[in-house]
Amino acid sequence: xxxxxxxxxxxxxxxxxxxxxxxxxxxxxxxxxxxxxxxxxxxxxxxxxxxxxxxxxxxxxxxxxxxxxxxxxxxxxxxxxxxxxxxx
Amino acid sequence: xxxxxxxxxxxxxxxxxxxxxxxxxxxxxxxxxxxxxxxxxxxxxxxxxxxxxxxxxxxxxxxxxxxxxxxxxxxxxxxxxxxxxxxxxxxxxxxxxxxxxxxxxxxxxxxxxxxxxxxxxxxxxxxxxxxxxxxxxxxxxxxxxxxxxxxxxxxxxxxxxxxxxxxxxxxxxxxxxxxxxxxxxxxxxxxxxxxxxxxxxxxxxxxxxxxxxxxxxxxxxxxxxxxxxxxxxxxxxxxxxxxxxxxxx
Numbered sequence: 520x521x522x523x524x525x526x527x528x529x530x531x532x533x534x535x536x537x538x539x540x541x542x543x544x545x546x547x548x549x550x551x552x553x554x555x556x557x558x559x560x561x562x563x564x565x566x567x568x569x570x571x572x573x574x575x576x577x578x579x580x581x582x583x584x585x586x587x588x589x590x591x592x593x594x595x596x597x598x599x600x601x602x603x604x605x606x607x
Numbered sequence: 608x609x610x611x612x613x614x615x616x617x618x619x620x621x622x623x624x625x626x627x628x629x630x631x632x633x634x635x636x637x638x639x640x641x642x643x644x645x646x647x648x649x650x651x652x653x654x655x656x657x658x659x660x661x662x663x664x665x666x667x668x669x670x671x672x673x674x675x676x677x678x679x680x681x682x683x684x685x686x687x688x689x690x691x692x693x694x695x696x697x698x699x700x701x702x703x704x705x706x707x708x709x710x711x712x713x714x715x716x717x718x719x720x721x722x723x724x725x726x727x728x729x730x731x732x733x734x735x736x737x738x739x740x741x742x743x744x745x746x747x748x749x750x751x752x753x754x755x756x757x758x759x760x761x762x763x764x765x766x767x768x769x770x771x772x773x774x775x776x777x778x779x780x781x782x783x784x785x786x787x788x789x790x791x792x793x794x795x796x797x798x799x800x801x802x803x804x805x806x807x808x809x810x811x812x813x814x815x816x817x818x819x820x821x822x823x824x825x826x827x828x829x830x831x832x833x834x835x836x837x838x839x840x841x842x843x844x845x846x847x848x849x850x851x852x853x854x855x856x
Contacts, residue, residue: 524836541739542697546733576706578728591842 544577545570562587626700627754633810634678634752635704640840642708648798653681656776657747657851660835661685663774663842664743669693673741673766675731675759676749678699680709680724681856682718686745687724696724697736703728734760736766744773750852751777751821760834760854767856773836778814779843779850780821790855791815793848829851 545551545563551563552570559578560569568584570577614807645653661682662830666672666689667814677698686696700706701736706726729735731746731753744763763773768793781787794815801810822830827850831839836854 542737543727543735544737546729546735549737552735552738570652572704573728574707574710576703576726576728577711577735578703580701580730581733583728 543579546581547584564571630722630752630754631701633813634702636845637698642681644834645681645792647801651843656851657681659683659844660747660774660776661689662853664691664745666694666743670742671695671740671843672697672743673736674698675734675744675746675763676752677709677726678702678705678747678749680712680726681787682745683709683724684712684721684741684746687721690723692723693720694723694790696722697727697741699727699729699731699734701728701730722739725819734762734766737784738765739768741768742768742771744771746773746775746777748777750775751817754777756822757834760830760836764835764856772853772855775827775852775854776794777850778818778821779847780818780823781843782825787848789846790818790848794818824850824852828854 543551543561544550545565545568546561547568548565550563550565552563554560555562555569558569559572561572561579562569563584567587568583569587570576570579623818650655664672664686666686668689668691671694672686672690674680674686674696677683677700677813680698685697687694690696698706698709700709700815706728710726713724713726727735731749732755744767746759750756750759767773775838778790779786789844791797794811798814799808799811801807824843828839828841831852839852839854841850841852
């Protein structure tokens, strides 16, 4: 099962730019995403948020997003704001 | 201090995030035994229902199909066979654990045509797909679990191509008291005891309340028409215990 998963990860890494990134959009702005090979993430330039790709699977739940300028901050401010609004 | 960046083109909804998070965690917990329990609790019939769900979409060779709340991938694999190697299937779920199982099942399958499936972790209420992209959408046992059913239907409508269909399989909230009685009895006396054996009693007790909070077939049809589908029909299957909404954009 581990070998199969690793093979899948390699295949997805190679093909990722060509297929999946072309069909995906930012879940919040609905604008196109850009694949960043160096960070292995999908960038929403429209809202300045990056979404991670883990084990070849893009994580596009809005709260998975991270504001690009604040690399050291935990999770996105949007997620923090949304959480605090719902906790009130 | 965190800086709030304005997002002019997005809509933040005051959804009960904790409720959605709880459901996400629930599906994460049941992920390892989800497939086995589906087989056991439905005596394998869920496979038939899912084939019907896929047929109702009208998905064909070369199509782009989406399976929402894909879980461990049952419907995605069936769609994959329908659309073939020239087609594409996207399976979306908010549970990392379920997607991990789906991805592993894909890797272990001998059938090469399952290579046409991509998995995406996402929210059915904020789909990461552009307007009018898909030729067919399925959703199996997902609509009942989302916190905003209207929003989910709106998103399905948005990403569907005009003339294409969505097919939503779920428990049926029957208007017949006898059917409700049978359904409740089966949950109390079959589903929960079996789930208890897997240490998941509380997770499956959730079924009864989620069916009570769900919409009837007529209400689902009305909701689909309300969000813009041109046609909507709810079919009761398996003696009324299950139902399948088919809506055309």
